[in-house]
Amino acid sequence: MQVWVEGFFSSGSALPVGRCLDVIPHVTLLEEEDINQSTDYFSYEHFYVIYCKFWELDTDHDLYIDEQDLSKHNDHAISSRIIERIFSGAVTRSRKVPKEGKISYADFVWFLLSEEDKKTQTSIEYWFRCMDLDGDGVLSMYELEYFYEEQCQKMESMAIEPLPFEDCLCQILDLVKPQCDGKITLHDLKKSKQANLFFDTFLNLDKYLDHEQKDPFSVMRVGENEGQELSDWEKYAAEEYAILVAEEAASEQWNDGYDAELNSLETDIVNGKNHATDKRPFSDMASEESKVDINEYEYDYEDDFE
Numbered sequence: 001m002q003v004w005v006e007g008f009f010s011s012g013s014a015l016p017v018g019r020c021l022d023v024i025p026h027v028t029l030l031e032e033e034d035i036n037q038s039t040d041y042f043s044y045e046h047f048y049v050i051y052c053k054f055w056e057l058d059t060d061h062d063l064y065i066d067e068q069d070l071s072k073h074n075d076h077a078i079s080s081r082i083i084e085r086i087f088s089g090a091v092t093r094s095r096k097v098p099k100e101g102k103i104s105y106a107d108f109v110w111f112l113l114s115e116e117d118k119k120t121q122t123s124i125e126y127w128f129r130c131m132d133l134d135g136d137g138v139l140s141m142y143e144l145e146y147f148y149e150e151q152c153q154k155m156e157s158m159a160i161e162p163l164p165f166e167d168c169l170c171q172i173l174d175l176v177k178p179q180c181d182g183k184i185t186l187h188d189l190k191k192s193k194q195a196n197l198f199f200d201t202f203l204n205l206d207k208y209l210d211h212e213q214k215d216p217f218s219v220m221r222v223g224e225n226e227g228q229e230l231s232d233w234e235k236y237a238a239e240e241y242a243i244l245v246a247e248e249a250a251s252e253q254w255n256d257g258y259d260a261e262l263n264s265l266e267t268d269i270v271n272g273k274n275h276a277t278d279k280r281p282f283s284d285m286a287s288e289e290s291k292v293d294i295n296e297y298e299y300d301y302e303d304d305f306e
């Protein structure tokens with residue numbers, strides 16, 4: 001499935017977000033009838049979420065994003081030192097430094113899956129490579145400190161007192177229980193079943209703070225029910241898909257209302273009716289999710305029709 005997704009984009013197709021819903025089902029049907037039921041590879045919902053997330057960042061829509069674009073993901077939640085590592089070639093598919101400092105849609109797929117589900121083998125390898133600055137196959141204390149330093153700076157700027165690195169390190173070593181002192185290996189992280197907590201501590205402040213606020217016993221239970229419930233990625237994709245569909249519906253509803261309003265104005269103008277006295281508040285029509293600036297509409301309305 002991933003093959004056609006990549007092929008679809010490498011052909012240079014560029015669809016506005018709203019069009020994805022119309023086009024993709026037809027492509028999906030060509031592949032397999034009940035493809036949405038499978039979670040072994042991308043379902044249509046997963047594809048739609050990834051593509052919309054990419055579209056938001058790829059503002060010039062050339063199907064490539066640079067460091068600055070990626071840093072905007074999830075409202076700058078990912079540390080800039082990690083973003084820098086992603087663009088250094090540590091995790092790009094070709095293992096070369098990305099051309100002109102940009103990564104492709106395919107690289108973004110790898111990034112997003114890793115970011116939203118840090119418990120899978122692939123994502124543990126992804127973030128491990130990012131954090132292994134000297135590429136010696138272990139995470140040493142200086143590497144952890146390098147990434148933690150930026151988290152501390154961010155917390156201080158938010159008036160949150162960060163845990164000193166030494167204390168954070170104690171917690172982390174307790175969590176991961178590395179076989180060798182002072183060195184964390186890929187094997188240690190995979191075995192610990194806590195890789196998501198480990199990586200979020202060093203690269204995603206929002207998620208780190210979320211973990212910190214949770215009941216420690218619920219954190220300890222992570223991994224106990226493994227395989228019995230939806231993965232983090234599936235939960236994320238389902239939530240984001242619901243939001244995107246709701247936004248789409250709200251925007252369509254708004255547009256329909258907008259068209260109806262304009263049509264009625266046109267009719268009234270033809271009939272010589274005065275709109276200054278019977279103007280209907282436009283806020284009646286816009287839903288809460290609508291991103292349209294109502295004030296702007298009011299301004300245009302008066303300009304055009306009074």
Ligand SMILES: [Ca+2]
Pocket residue numbers: 058059060061062063064065066
């Ligand atoms: Ca771009």
Ligand SMILES: [Ca+2]
Pocket residue numbers: 131132133134135136137138139140143
């Ligand atoms: Ca290292």
